[in-house]
Amino acid sequence: MPLYLIVLFPLLGFIINGLLGARLKKPLPGIIATAAVLASFVVALLNVLRLASLPEDARRITETAYTWMSVGDFRVDVSFLLDQLSSVMILVITGIGFLIHLYSVGYMQDDHNDPEGRLYARYFGWLNLFIAFMSVLVLADNYLLMFVGWEGVGLCSYFLIGYWFKREDAAEASKKAFIMNRIGDFAFLLGMMLLFVSTGTLKYFGDSGAAGNATQGVLDVARSNAGAFSAVGLAGLGGITLITLLLFIGAAGKSAQIPLYTWLPDAMAGPTPVSALIHAATMVTAGVYMCARSAALFELAPETRLIIIVVGALTALFAGLTALAHNDIKKVLAYSTVSQLGFMFMGIGAGAYIAAIFHVFTHAFFKACLFLGAGSVIHALHGEQDMRKMGGLKAKMKATNITFMLSGLALAGAAPFAGFFSKDEIIAGVWNYSGEYNSIYKIIALVGLVTAFITALYTGRQYAQVFEGKARDEHLHDHAHESPSVMTVPLWLLAIGACFAGLLGLPHLPGVPNLHAFTDWLTPVFSVQADASHAAAGTGSHNPGATLMLLLVGAVIGWAGWFMGRSMGTRQGERAVLPASTHNLSLDAVYNATFARGGLALSAALRWIDDNIVDGIVNGIGGFFGQVSSALRLTQTSFVRNYALGMAVGAAVIIALFIINR
């Protein structure tokens, strides 16, 4: 099965729903879209099995669809690459994407924002287009094609956040998301240009053709000839540091890191399944994927990784605190996503790429499940999102309750659920880091533990506030009902993932069962470039004592935080845990004061220039000719003799000139 089919199926679904969707009856567009993603998942699965059947050092399938552009030495193919890393991502995208499509069929059935169902087909069309672009992003074999997917998912995110475009908050949020992403995209583009300048290609890997015929990709150059990047250094920054920093800014925009994260909480204005798919499970992890893909570059730049890990830790900590302060069920999850993305970047910063990707993998399950569970609650309560009005839903919504609890435990990092292993692996990776700036990494690891505790705290609080205790709004509670099975089946499947996905990557410790499939699968991608200590950091195996300690501490704080959070949630149902001023670090206010006000002042100044100088020149020219011609008009006297005199005098002057200049 060719790889391009993975992209083609959802694209076909998009075309069908986009062109004919308006004529199809509910829920046919949803079924078409879901089937398209399922087909895509099957193709992906078959291809991954084919990949797994190859010998370990040759696991790389490349397929070229066609040459996109070829200018001189610069050539970009639309070609797809499936290796261990992209196989994990593509399975997550199509697999979880399929479950969320399925859920959406139920969720969007009765849309109170769109009672006539005019937008229904559009929703599924965009969701399909998103899957297609996301597949391009992870399957691309060069940075430019990845950028196509990168921009495409940003576009679909814009469409879907603003899906209910008649609601002002949704329209504003979609614009905000798009514009903030542009900042990151700009940096990504610059980084890509510098990569091209220094290596002459944008492919990840070259072709290993016959001797003398072999070409090198960007990552090959990074491994064999690190000096190639020094040419593009700028103002004291080494070339590789500059490139990786630009790439990281790009990743920070897409993956909502400080200071570019403020769009993600606002993005919750979109439909809840969209938040689950795009703003939790897949698109926002694209930045992590990009950094992991470029690991060979980041390995060369310890300074950049220090910045990444500090940014990641700060994001994780502050977003976690913010999640504790919010009362909107989706906002809590949104900040939690930002926080978990911070964890993933901590893994990248520590060189624990496998742990970061592992967290992407487990996070996709439990966070998608939490979002869909929240969607189920919102669905049952007719659009109510304020957790202060919930409570006591345990008995009414059994399936949602159990799945939410299981995935909540996974998020909290309670052993032995999925999030426990992946989060702990990251913290262990940071703790065991043994390169430059060693001591800072130790502090970061402690910050990670604190953040893990906060995570457990707000997750427990949220669960208790929504499902436990007594109903705080009788009216809402009376009308609550369990969602249809088209919605609960995906919940169950995701909850199973949230419970057991962690078992794919147990830590390498003596006495632990030999379940390291995930780590073993990914090791070849990263081990060839990382030196021994980093490879070990990825698995946390070279310091078993510390790793074991961290595991135990992690398990304790996971459960402790969960129970403390629960009592907090039931006890202080209505009161906020933290003052409202912590809602989003006031970063929005800062941006308003600097960029928005500054932009307005600048545009006012430019407008003055336009009104007075540019228009002055233009109108002045017009006015000048107006004046001159109204003066000259008076010569049109209607007396033929005057005209004749003009001609005679003119002729006389010309003849006189000829005579003088003879």
Place this chain on the structure above:
Amino acid sequence: MPTSYYLVISAMLFTIGVLGVLVRRNAIIIFMCVEMMLNAANLAFVAAARDLKLMSGQVFVFFVMTVAAAEVAVGLAIIVALFRNRATIDVDEVNLLKY
């Protein structure tokens, strides 16, 4: 006779024609003055042609006469049309097209 005599006559005729066009108001008179200017040019042509021993000047005169004949036909037609409409051929009375 020297050629310059002819040219002087030609210049005088031309100047009289120009002055006639400029100062007279009767369209027919103006028209006649224009003809006079044309014939002054014709005279200059033939005089120069004789002086330079070239045929082309002579040939030009025929062209000028042909064009003048055509122009007379058109010009007189305009004057007739003007008279029919305005009952006058005073060019100063015909002054609608102005600023």
